[in-house]
Amino acid sequence: MEEAAVELDALHRLMKQHLALRSSLKEGARPLAKPLTINDNDTIGERSPSPKSAAAPGSPPRSPAPSALSDVAALYIEALARSAAGHANDRGRTDSNLLDLVRALEELEAAACGGFLGGSDPPRLLLRSSKLTELMAFVRDADEVPFAKPIRRRAGKGGERRRAPPSFVEAGKEPPMPHVPRWLPCFPESWEGWGRRGEKEMAAKEEKEEEMAVGMGMDGVVKREESGVAGVLPEERARVRFRIGAGSDRRRRGR
Amino acid sequence: MNNEGRQHDDDSALTEFLSSLMDYTPTIPDELVEHYLSRSGFYCPDLRLTRLVAVAAQKFISDVASDALQHCKARVAAPVKDKSKQPKDKRLVLTMEDLSKALREYGVNLKHQEYFADSSSTGMDPASREE
Numbered sequence: 001m002e003e004a005a006v007e008l009d010a011l012h013r014l015m016k017q018h019l020a021l022r023s024s025l026k027e028g029a030r031p032l033a034k035p036l037t038i039n040d041n042d043t044i045g046e047r048s049p050s051p052k053s054a055a056a057p058g059s060p061p062r063s064p065a066p067s068a069l070s071d072v073a074a075l076y077i078e079a080l081a082r083s084a085a086g087h088a089n090d091r092g093r094t095d096s097n098l099l100d101l102v103r104a105l106e107e108l109e110a111a112a113c114g115g116f117l118g119g120s121d122p123p124r125l126l127l128r129s130s131k132l133t134e135l136m137a138f139v140r141d142a143d144e145v146p147f148a149k150p151i152r153r154r155a156g157k158g159g160e161r162r163r164a165p166p167s168f169v170e171a172g173k174e175p176p177m178p179h180v181p182r183w184l185p186c187f188p189e190s191w192e193g194w195g196r197r198g199e200k201e202m203a204a205k206e207e208k209e210e211e212m213a214v215g216m217g218m219d220g221v222v223k224r225e226e227s228g229v230a231g232v233l234p235e236e237r238a239r240v241r242f243r244i245g246a247g248s249d250r251r252r253r254g255r
Numbered sequence: 256m257n258n259e260g261r262q263h264d265d266d267s268a269l270t271e272f273l274s275s276l277m278d279y280t281p282t283i284p285d286e287l288v289e290h291y292l293s294r295s296g297f298y299c300p301d302l303r304l305t306r307l308v309a310v311a312a313q314k315f316i317s318d319v320a321s322d323a324l325q326h327c328k329a330r331v332a333a334p335v336k337d338k339s340k341q342p343k344d345k346r347l348v349l350t351m352e353d354l355s356k357a358l359r360e361y362g363v364n365l366k367h368q369e370y371f372a373d374s375s376s377t378g379m380d381p382a383s384r385e386e
Contacts, residue, residue, distance in 0.1 A: 065349045074291060077312050081297035096299050112362035128265055136272045138314045139279055146280040
C-alpha cells in the first residue's frame with residue numbers, strides 16, 4: 001500500500017512536470033522571475049526558493065502557475081468522480097456507468113459556467129449530450145500527447161483489476177444492522193468478527209457492573225471481587241498526600 | 256424513419272467514439288486517473304470510462320490554458336505608457352495572474368500571495384514599528 005502511494009506521488013510529480021512543459025506556450029518558456037519580498041533591512045531583494053518549490057539545490061525555482069494548474073486538474077477529476085458516484089448511489093448502484101458520468105459532466109458545467117448547451121431541455125437524451133459531442137470533437141481535433149515518462153506498471157497479476165466485494169444481495173447475506181441497504185458491498189469478515197466480539201465484551205462488562213453494584217456494602221467500600229475484572233482498584237492502598245503549588249509556597253515563605 | 260435513422264447514426268458515432276478511446280492515449284495516465292477516481296468513491300471496471308474522464312480533464316485544462324493565453328496576449332498587446340517598464344523579452348509565459356483570470360470563468364477562485372514577509376512588522380516605518 002505504501003509502495004503504491006509512493007508510486008502515485010511520483011506519478012503526480014511527473015504529471016506536474018509534464019504539464020509545466022506543455023503549458024510553456026508557443027513562444028517558448030522560461031521560469032518565472034523569483035517573487036520579490038521585503039527583508040528586514042527594508043530593501044527589496046529576491047526571495048530564495050523555498051524548499052517546497054525548489055526541485056534540487058542550484059536548480060531554478062518552479063513557477064507556481066503550472067503547479068496550481070495540475071492541482072486544479074486533480075481536483076476536477078475528483079469532483080467529477082464524486083458526482084458520478086453520487087448519481088450511481090442515488091439509483092441503487094455501486095458501479096458507475098456512462099450516464100452517471102454524463103450527468104456529472106453536465107452538473108459541473110452548470111455549476112461552473114452557469115449552464116451548458118441543451119440544459120433547458122429536461123427530457124433530453126443523455127447519450128446525445130452536448131458535453132459528449134464536445135469531447136468527441138476534442139479527441140478528433142486535438143493532437144495526441146502521451147505521458148512524457150515511462151510508467152512503471154504495478155507488479156503482480158497482469159491485466160487484472162481489483163473487483164469490488166459482492167453486495168449483500170449477491171452474497172445471499174442479510175446486513176447486520178437494519179439501516180444498511182442490501183445493495184451495498186458486504187462488510188469484510190474481520191468486521192463481522194469484531195462486531196460479535198464487541199457485543200460479547202459489552203455483555204460481560206454489564207454483568208460485572210451489576211455484580212459490583214450488588215456487592216457494595218453499607219460503608220461504601222467495594223468488596224474484593226474475583227481477579228480478572230479490569231478497572232477495579234485493590235482494597236488496601238497506600239495513602240497519598242500532595243499539595244498543589246507546594247513548591248512556590250515554600251519559596252515565598254523562605255523555606 | 257428519419258428520426259430513427261438519425262438516432263442510429265448518433266448511437267453508432269458514440270459507440271465508435273468509445274471504442275476509439277482504447278486506441279487514444281490521453282496525457283494523464285490511466286493509473287493516476289484510477290487513483291483519483293478510487294479516492295472519490297467512483298468504481299467502474301470499464302477502462303473506456305477511465306479514459307473518458309482523463310480526456311474530459313485534459314480538455315478542461317486545455318480550455319483553461321487557452322483562455323490564459325488569450326489574457327496574456329491581450330496584456331502584452333496593450334499599449335504601455337512607460338517604455339522603460341516594457342519587458343524586453345516578448346515571450347509568452349503562464350503567470351498566476353492570467354491563470355486566475357482564466358479559472359475565474361470556470362468558477363475556480365485562485366488567489367496567490369503577492370509577496371511573503373518574514374514577520375508582521377516587516378516593511379513598516381521604524382517609528383510605527385516601535386509602537
